[in-house]
Structure formats: structure tokens, C-alpha cells
Amino acid sequence: MATKQAVVVGVLALQGDFLEHFLVLHKLNVAAKLVKTIADCKKTDGLILPGGESTAIGLQLRENGLGAWLRTAIIQKKYPVYGTCAGSILLAKRVDSEFSLKVMDITASRNAYGRQLDSFDEPIESILFKGLRGVFIRAPRITQIAKTVEMLATHGHDKILVRQENMLAGTFHPELTGDLRVHKYFFEMVKTYTQR
Numbered sequence: 001m002a003t004k005q006a007v008v009v010g011v012l013a014l015q016g017d018f019l020e021h022f023l024v025l026h027k028l029n030v031a032a033k034l035v036k037t038i039a040d041c042k043k044t045d046g047l048i049l050p051g052g053e054s055t056a057i058g059l060q061l062r063e064n065g066l067g068a069w070l071r072t073a074i075i076q077k078k079y080p081v082y083g084t085c086a087g088s089i090l091l092a093k094r095v096d097s098e099f100s101l102k103v104m105d106i107t108a109s110r111n112a113y114g115r116q117l118d119s120f121d122e123p124i125e126s127i128l129f130k131g132l133r134g135v136f137i138r139a140p141r142i143t144q145i146a147k148t149v150e151m152l153a154t155h156g157h158d159k160i161l162v163r164q165e166n167m168l169a170g171t172f173h174p175e176l177t178g179d180l181r182v183h184k185y186f187f188e189m190v191k192t193y194t195q196r
Contacts, residue, residue, distance in 0.1 A: 007194050009187060010035040010044030014060045016052020016086060020175040024183045038069045046080035046190030048183075049087030051137065051173055054110060058090055058099020067101060074103045078166040080193045082186040088169035089140050104167045105146035124160060124172070126153035129181045134160060134172035142171060166193060 011021045013034035025032035035041050047070070049057070061067030073079035081103075083091040090101055092108035124134040134155055142159040145151065153161035153170070161170040161182070168189065174182040 006031040007046075007187070007191050008033050008044045009190055010041055010047040012036075012047060012049050012057070012087075015056045016050040017173070017175065018048075018050045018052075020173075021048045021050050021084075021183070024175050024180055025187075028180055028184055028187060030183075030187050035066075037064060038066050041066060041069065041073075045194045046082070046186070048186070049081060049083040049090050050175075051085030051087060054086035054089040054097055055099055057086060058097065061090070061101075062099060067099075071101045071103055074101065074167065078193060078196075080166045080168075080186070080190045082168040082170075082183075082189075084170050084173055084175065085137065085139055088142065088171055091167055091169050092142075094144070104162075104164050104169055105149055106142050106162060106164075106169065107144035108169075108171075109141045109143055121177075122155065124153050124155045126161065128152055128185065129179075132174075132179060132181065133177050134174075135176045136172050139171045142169070 008031045010033045011018045013036050022032050033044055089095055089108055091104040092100055092106050093102045094107040119137040121135045124132050126132045149162050149164040151159050151162055160172055168186055
């Protein structure tokens with residue numbers, strides 16, 4: 001009897017805090033792969049776009065062709081993606097950045113909470129996760145969502161975790177809290193995708 005291949009979650013490793021996401025996936029016993037190229041991405045069932053510098057990441061995605069490949073995979077094949085902080089900027093259709101993949105029907109604003117010194121860690125409200133904390137580092141703000149986008153968590157009046165079909169976007173950093181639940185939720189999204 002043939003053994004079933006493990007579901008593999010990729011972490012975009014061009015810039016930013018990709019290693020932290022990679023380590024969280026290992027804590028969850030999820031097969032994880034660092035992704036830098038289209039060839040790497042083709043060996044995964046879903047991808048995390050980490051926090052970092054959205055312009056730097058977006059420029060590299062454009063230069064190596066991975067951005068165009070990802071856009072097609074996300075839209076046409078429903079390839080699962082999870083963008084945190086800068087990653088959510090990369091997913092947004094409407095954003096003040098020329099390097100967005102423009103795949104998720106949200107409007108986002110970069111560095112909306114201020115500079116590095118204005119970063120904070122506070123409890124957040126979530127319909128899925130009780131007692132979840134959010135680490136916000138030069139975080140973007142999701143200012144508008146389409147009716148097809150589900151709001152999963154808020155901080156005050158701000159939308160901070162949203163989902164649209166195969167896409168998950170968060171403005172905070174769960175990988176820095178020790179709480180594995182958001183990553184586990186994304187892994188379940190990826191598993192559902194592989195069972196289609």
C-alpha cells in the first residue's frame with residue numbers, strides 16, 4: 001500500500017521573519033519548506049507570506065517571476081496563502097504599494113500604526129480563538145473588506161485577521177506570541193485544499 005504524501009506548507013524566504021513561521025510549523029509537526037523560487041513553490045500545498053518589508057519582498061517576487069506564478073495559482077487553482085503584516089499588503093487588491101499581488105478583495109494601508117517605536121502587543125478579539133494576543137510591528141491596517149471576505153479577528157475597530165476563500169491575511173504577528181492556533185487554522189485550510 002502506498003503511503004500518502006505529507007501536506008507541505010511553504011514559507012516565502014526572500015526577506016522578513018520567515019524563520020519564525022518555519023519554526024512554528026515545525027512545532028505543529030507540519031512538513032515545512034522555505035520557498036525562494038517557482039520550483040520551490042511547486043513542491044508545496046500552501047504558502048505563508050511573512051512580515052518584513054513589503055516593497056523589498058514584492059520587488060523580488062516580480063524579478064524572479066514568482067509573483068506572477070503565485071497570482072495565477074491563487075486565483076485559478078485556489079492555492080492557499082496566508083499573509084502576515086507585509087504579507088497582507090502583498091495580497092491586497094487595493095493598497096499603497098506597486099508590488100501587491102492584488103488577489104484579495106481588501107483595502108490595506110502600510111505602516112498604519114506608526115513607526116517601529118509604536119509597536120505593541122495586546123489582546124485581540126476573535127470569533128475563532130479565545131485569549132489570542134496580537135503583536136503589531138509597523139503594522140498595516142485593513143480599512144475595507146468586500147462582502148466575500150470574512151472578518152475573523154479585530155483590535156478595537158480595526159480588522160486584523162480576514163479570510164476570503166483560500167486566502168488568509170493578518171496585520172499582526174502570531175508567530176511571535178508562542179500561540180500556534182492561527183498557523184494551525186491555516187494548515188487546516190491547506191489540508192482542505194489538498195483533498196479537493
